[in-house]
Amino acid sequence: MTRIVLDKVSKAFRSNKILSELSLELESGHLVALLGPSGSGKTTLLRSIAGLEALDSGAIRFDQRDVTHTAANARGVGFVFQHYALFEHMSVHENIAFGLRCKPRSARPAAAEIDARVRELLELVQLPELGSRRPDQLSGGQKQRIALARALAIKPEVLLLDEPFGALDARVRRDLRSWLRGLHDRVSATSLFVTHDQVEALEIADSIVVLREGRIEQIGAPAELYRAPASFFVFQFLGECNTFVLDGNSEHPRIRSLSASEMGQQPAGAAWLGCARPHDMQISTEGVKETGLSGVVSRVHAAGPTVRLELNVGSAKALLVDLSHAEFSAKMPRPGETWFARPRAMQTYAVG
Amino acid sequence: MASRPGRLPGFPLSLSLTLLWLSGLVLLPLCALLALALRTDPATWLHTLTEPRTLAACRLSLGSALLAALLDTAAGLGLAWALTRYRFPLQGWIDSTIDLPLALPTAVAGISLGAVYGAKGWVGGWLEAHGMKVIYSQAGIVLAMMLVSLPFAVRPIQAVLRDLDPHAEEAAVSLGGSRWRAFFTVVLPALRPAIATAFALSFAKSVGEYGSVIFVSSNLPGRSEIAPLLIMTRLEEFNYEAAAAIAMLLLFASLSVLILVTALQVRRPSD
Amino acid sequence: MAALAPIQPGLRAGPSVERPALRDPWWFRASLLGACALFLIAVLALPLAAVLVEAFRRGIGPAMKAWSDPDTKAAAWLTLRTAAWVVPLNAAFGIAAGYALGKFRFRGRTLLIALIDLPLSVSPVIAGMLFVLLFGAQGWFGPWLRDHGIKILFAPTGIVLATLFVTFPIVARELIAVMEARGRDQEEAALSLGAGAWTTFRRVTLPSARWALLHGIVLCNARAMGDFGAVSVVSGHIRGETNTLPLHIEVLYGEYQFQAAFAVAFLLILMAVVTIVLKHWFELRAASGAAEELA
Secondary structure, eight states: OOOEEEEEEEEEETTEEEEEEEEEEEOTTOEEEEEOOTTSSHHHHHHHHHTSSOOSEEEEEETTEEOTTOOGGGSOEEEEOTTOOOOTTSOHHHHHHHHHHTSOGGGOOOHHHHHHHHHHHHHHTTOGGGTTOOGGGSOHHHHHHHHHHHHHHTOOSEEEEESTTTTSOHHHHHHHHHHHHHHHHHHOOEEEEEESOHHHHHHHOSEEEEEETTEEEEEEOHHHHHHSOSSHHHHHHHSOOEEEEEEEOSSSEEEEEEOOOOTTOOOTTOSEEEEEOGGGEEEESOOOBTTBEEEEEEEEEOSSSSEEEEEEOSSSSOEEEEEOHHHHHHHOOOTTOEEEEEESSOEEEEOO | OOOOTTSOTTHHHHHHHHHHHHIIIIIHHHHHHHHHHHHSOHHHHHHHHHSHHHHHHHHHHHHHHHHHHHHHHHHHHHHHHHHHHOOOTTHHHHHHHTTHHHHSOHHHHHHHHHHHHSTTSTTHHHHHHTTOOOTTSHHHHHHHHHHHHHHHHHHHHHHHHHHOOHHHHHHHHHTTOOHHHHIIIIIHHHHHHHHHHHHHHHHHHHHTOOTTHHHHSOOOTTTTOOHHHHHHHHHHTTOHHHHHHHHHHHHHHHHHHHHHHHHHHHHSOOO | OOOOOSOOOOOOOOHHHHOGGGOOOHHHHHHHHHHHHHHHIIIIIHHHHHHHHHHTTTOHHHHHHHHHSHHHHHHHHHHHHHHHHHHHHHHHHHHHHHHHHHHOOOTTHHHHHHHHHGGGGSOHHHHHHHHHHHHSTTSSSHHHHHHTTOOOTTSHHHHHHHHHHHHHHHHHHHHHHHHHHHOSHHHHHHHHTTOOHHHHIIIIIHHHTHHHHHHHHHHHHHHHHHOOHHHHHHHTTOTTTTOOHHHHHHHHHHTTOHHHHHHHHHHHHHHHHHHHHHHHHHHHHHHHHHHHHHO
């Protein structure tokens, strides 16, 4: 189990800064998610740790070993690609055995031992009968599991996964996601996976690194990140939110209006922003101005685990409120009615 | 071979081998031609290129190549259409046959045309009886050029047609257009670059064609002598300057057509 | 240059079959198919059939006599020897070029690819001429060669060189295209698993390009055996010594030995047909590989 340390790593491509003096220490044995929008540098970071990208400056260490200038084939890192990168011309068995067969004579296990290990790994990924198949005969989910088995065959200290489920459809993705968590617990390598899907990260990671434009926005356990996002960006990125333009400050926030800015953009002309999740909103027939907003119900969507209300509060965006079914039945808001909505809990952020 | 992070190994070795082979085998010989051409004084150039025999040969090669390329491109369009859009027996085999001229020695192509269209040929006899001379006329030359350039005319068009999104055409038809309209507004614009490529490649191939043509032509200087044959003759006469001058002209013709077509394609980016 | 796409991976179903809105009217289809059939018959089928028939018109005996003629045998032997040199050399070069230009991006790449394509636009006669300018008596190396008693022109060596020039781009273009299409993923996977550079190349890069390589090799071979213009210029037409099969056909034809010429041509047609059959098969194998990529 290896501790990964990144020390002020930077990489630029042409005039584009992909990673800016990024420093990071990852606990050994953890399953860590690298989360961020496209262009945040997460894939470049992952590939740099694997040795598939060269850094302009900075250092990478595995425990005490400095691997900054070590070639990819000497780092002892297992890498799982988004599009599997299985060797098409080899059988599944040969794919998994590849890393072991490549070892120099002195370090190479006997053929029988290699075969045994391959079978063991096929059992681990729950595909024991597929050894003689070819990659083109497998489904996407199966291919990804074989790719994982192949990476694990060399007993890597570090396991890196590049959007491992990005190429799969939603249901397979959900199933494999929790399966990966189970597998990680059994295998105990330090694992790092890249994703742009916050639900995925929140669900299975031990800790999440949120990246934005080559810099770290926040690191923490999923619950902590979700409950107390350090910045407006993280709040927005991790889930749905109502963004309020505030008069006043974080001590005495006064809600002025609902911001209509797009995801990732900060609204102009505001000094403070307040963010609240839809399920942290409550509705009443009346309320104190500046603690919430009054609006006309435009949509009621009751076919789900919660009831979603959309309120027209005079902004280009609708105010989103998620009510439990119990609360909904108690209050029965209907389209066309005017209701007052206020956040039970709100995070405030200074703008700029 | 040392590898570094971020780079696949083997680049320096493979690039050096490539450059070595390319320089020695292609660039060096071409330099010899270039050097000779530059060494030759303009008067000799002019003399060679304007003498009647050269003019006749170039006119024959360029003119026949132009005609052959036009006809082949039209045939290429039709064949590509039929092969992509229709289903008929032995389709796969017929598609493969179109590549045959790529593997067929040009000499064989030439004598096979002679066997069919020559005076004593299968069809030739009948044609000549009706006053149509194929072999030993320009028609024969054009026919030979068409045969050897056929795959170059079909494949570029076929590749684009095959990858064409049928949804765009269906949209045109569902919006009330006729099939013809859909063809002209949706299909043809997408095919234009490919058609131009087909023409350019056929032309470049035909203009330099030698092996198949000399068997179907009477090869009389000033009348039915193609430019490559004239080059060969000049070489045998050790008149290297003249050979080089004609060669440069032919190269110029085929390269400029190719460059023109590529430039046109680059200027209007097609998806 | 959007030149010939080297591999055409199989035919896809014609849309008109599945999409009624795009079906051409029956009379149009009939006429187009008819015209295509006529065209192919007139330009391809009939000529090739004619050679077949004429070669064996008087039975197999005269044909066999033509084949076993010592000059024919010498020509065949020279043709095979030439191909035996040309194909492996250009295949090796093609692999190097495919790797350097297919897996890497660098300034000047486009220019290099265009230069590699150059021999395709050069008339075979001009190709032969280039070597005359280099190795001929008055060529760049002429005097040096003469002083050292080395014969390039009018000898098999010259034929091999001219054929190398002419077939130069064939394998390279296939491999550049396929290596570019495959990308670097598999190589990166192999490296991450601990494979060294040569191991990666040998066990991952080459096998993933094997069908394109074979495809290129058969075409290169056919072209090497069948070249006429370039070889014509450099060979000197010395009967029994520097005549390849295509040149020998010209000799026979010129001596009005038509049947012998057709008999020898038949051999080359056989070679061409086998080439195309193999080529088609390799394309199918490559296509099933390409389909995997999209899964």
